Amino acid sequence: MAHIVASFDEDLVQVQARISEMGGLCEELLSKALQSVQERDPVLARQVIDRDRALDAMEMALEESVVKIIALRQPVAADLRVLIAAMKIASTLERIGDLAKNISKRAIPLSSARPARLTTSIARMGKTTLAQLSDVLNAHASRDVDLAVQIWNQDYEIDEMYNAIFREVVTYMVEDSRLIGIGAQLMFIAKNLERIGDHTTHISEMVYYIVKGEPLGDDRPKGEPTGVDFIHE
Amino acid sequence: MAEWFHPLLALAVAVFAALSAALGLPPLAAFLAGGLVVLLAVPVARRLADSAAVPLSDPPRDPAHPPPAAPDPGRALLERLPAPLLVIARNGCIAYANPAAHAALPHVEPGAHFAHLIRAPDFVAAVTATLVDGEERACRFTTFDGSERHFEARVGLLPADPAFGTDRRAIVQLEDRTEPHKAEQLRSDFIANASHELRTPLASVIGYIETLQHHARHDPEARERFLGIMAREAGRMQRLVDDLMSLSRIEMSEHLRPVEVWSLNGIVTECVSALQPIAGQQGVDLLLELDPQDCRVAGDRDQLSQVFTNLIDNAMKYGGPGGSVRVLTAPPSRAHPNRCGITVADTGPGIAREHIHRLTERFYRVNVSHSRNKGGTGLGLAIVKHILNRHKGRLEITSKPGEGSRFTVWLPRAASGDVAQPPPPPDPGEAKPLGM
Ligand SMILES: Nc1ncnc2c1ncn2[C@@H]1O[C@H](COP(=O)(O)OP(=O)(O)O)[C@@H](O)[C@H]1O
Numbered sequence A: 001m002a003h004i005v006a007s008f009d010e011d012l013v014q015v016q017a018r019i020s021e022m023g024g025l026c027e028e029l030l031s032k033a034l035q036s037v038q039e040r041d042p043v044l045a046r047q048v049i050d051r052d053r054a055l056d057a058m059e060m061a062l063e064e065s066v067v068k069i070i071a072l073r074q075p076v077a078a079d080l081r082v083l084i085a086a087m088k089i090a091s092t093l094e095r096i097g098d099l100a101k102n103i104s105k106r107a108i109p110l111s112s113a114r115p116a117r118l119t120t121s122i123a124r125m126g127k128t129t130l131a132q133l134s135d136v137l138n139a140h141a142s143r144d145v146d147l148a149v150q151i152w153n154q155d156y157e158i159d160e161m162y163n164a165i166f167r168e169v170v171t172y173m174v175e176d177s178r179l180i181g182i183g184a185q186l187m188f189i190a191k192n193l194e195r196i197g198d199h200t201t202h203i204s205e206m207v208y209y210i211v212k213g214e215p216l217g218d219d220r221p222k223g224e225p226t227g228v229d230f231i232h233e
Numbered sequence B: 001m002a003e004w005f006h007p008l009l010a011l012a013v014a015v016f017a018a019l020s021a022a023l024g025l026p027p028l029a030a031f032l033a034g035g036l037v038v039l040l041a042v043p044v045a046r047r048l049a050d051s052a053a054v055p056l057s058d059p060p061r062d063p064a065h066p067p068p069a070a071p072d073p074g075r076a077l078l079e080r081l082p083a084p085l086l087v088i089a090r091n092g093c094i095a096y097a098n099p100a101a102h103a104a105l106p107h108v109e110p111g112a113h114f115a116h117l118i119r120a121p122d123f124v125a126a127v128t129a130t131l132v133d134g135e136e137r138a139c140r141f142t143t144f145d146g147s148e149r150h151f152e153a154r155v156g157l158l159p160a161d162p163a164f165g166t167d168r169r170a171i172v173q174l175e176d177r178t179e180p181h182k183a184e185q186l187r188s189d190f191i192a193n194a195s196h197e198l199r200t201p202l203a204s205v206i207g208y209i210e211t212l213q214h215h216a217r218h219d220p221e222a223r224e225r226f227l228g229i230m231a232r233e234a235g236r237m238q239r240l241v242d243d244l245m246s247l248s249r250i251e252m253s254e255h256l257r258p259v260e261v262w263s264l265n266g267i268v269t270e271c272v273s274a275l276q277p278i279a280g281q282q283g284v285d286l287l288l289e290l291d292p293q294d295c296r297v298a299g300d301r302d303q304l305s306q307v308f309t310n311l312i313d314n315a316m317k318y319g320g321p322g323g324s325v326r327v328l329t330a331p332p333s334r335a336h337p338n339r340c341g342i343t344v345a346d347t348g349p350g351i352a353r354e355h356i357h358r359l360t361e362r363f364y365r366v367n368v369s370h371s372r373n374k375g376g377t378g379l380g381l382a383i384v385k386h387i388l389n390r391h392k393g394r395l396e397i398t399s400k401p402g403e404g405s406r407f408t409v410w411l412p413r414a415a416s417g418d419v420a421q422p423p424p425p426p427d428p429g430e431a432k433p434l435g436m
């Protein structure tokens, strides 16, 4: 017969596997949310909104099992760090899921409005955001600190995209006041993506913390504030 | 004794039989199975699964777990199957991955939980359910890091043996469907973009043809002029088609990891030498300032040459005559750990901030007529981006209007140990034309 009581190592493996699984659901929610915007598909948008609940349930379950493990095994040092970080990552992922859901909510009114040229820029920003999220989940899965640091340093790309879209949308709304409604929705979507980017860097900080046992620091390159003519990709 | 009864062969066939029974493998396997004893498969599969019981977490803490045993015949056979295969233990940890799986999924790590490798919800659900109820399942999923990849997976159980407990093990067969998927996508994008871009020059050529057929029929001077314009427009269409073709080729190969190792300085030096004559014609100083400390990168040499050629070509084109273009080694950057950078810097008018992040979009130009006049297609940087995606590289663009632009290419350093046989790196001193 197999062991009745799983080992502590096994507990840790399972907790971290649940993180990857939550991450997988986040990627899917975000990719479908973006698809619902781009293809103007309200049915898909509603699917995303419904599925976000599964992510909430996963977060609750993970939190519960982490609390149980801490109570039962009383881990210290590196192991405790892994568990605390797991909880933080789970709640960050849950928030990313919420943001994906919000994007889908914006997709519903957009789908009945006129197609907007700007959705291309949003799609690009969305792709970059999704790739960063995916990379950070890989960094977590393989404990790749270099990758985590790189993602952390690259968030300004998403900030820059946000700033550019912001300017673009404003121009667009100024040119034609009938587009103010659409413009506002697009602006919210871009903002949600920008925040997903921030959460992604937070996860890379957690990965760094798990491996190195110390925080990653505070001097992350940031996008220049809107309106200053200095450039980065 | 006839070769036929050689136990190895019998085992091999039996493994095929088990796999084809479990997964519905293609006819070749079914043929090999040839109605032979499925029962024989059981001990092999069991041995395979046992020998694959490796420690679960990193670093391995539990000395009670045996190290992976020496390959046995069943495993040896799986090693040679071209389809990526994974065996997943009941607790979700990867017990075995064949070389095809390692090639298709660079992050495979035996002993790690399978969700760290493939976390798509449908896949996780299928494996989890099959481990519980033993039913076979099929699913599709997408991965999003870098370039999107599409897979189809079939999940079944390895035959269990009561003597060894009831522990189930799932076997997963993966099929990479990225190429067909992309081909589909590309077809529709291609039609939309290309027809739009080709329409303008085509309309102008048709216009001139009509003029030549009518008013300008007997006007030799106008004829000369019009033919000149038509030749230019036709040349542009040709370049456009060439660029679209190379873009679509690159996109098709984007998910294939390059394996050959090259000297980065060698490739850059060669590109610069090949472009010197053009620099001369355009009145631009093309300067090479590489750090002699070279860097080895895993890559497709022609594609990497194309990256630098496109960037230098742009720098010469948009930097303007009388300016200089410097190609230099970028200092190591914290934002790009473990990567080597090459910067192409020009002294041109620079690029306004709002355009920078869009330059790599297909057909995006800051100034459409300016680009057209210079014979541009709007695809150069899109090609650069796709090549860099494939190489897990990055493009960093910095510019301030009035102060020139810097395009820096960051490529991952080749790992010293695990690369395939490196072909001899190009001789940096040798300047042969690239034929692009
Ligand atoms: N070195 C540079 N300086 C200024 N602008 C540039 C430079 N490189 C590229 N660009 C801008 O980026 C646009 C896209 O470049 P590319 O994709 O190579 O297309 P093309 O050169 O065919 O127009 C160009 O049209 C130009 O506006």
Ligand SMILES: [Mg+2]
Pocket (backbone or CB within 6 Å): B310, B313, B314, B376, B377, B378, B379, B380, B381
């Ligand atoms: Mg160009």
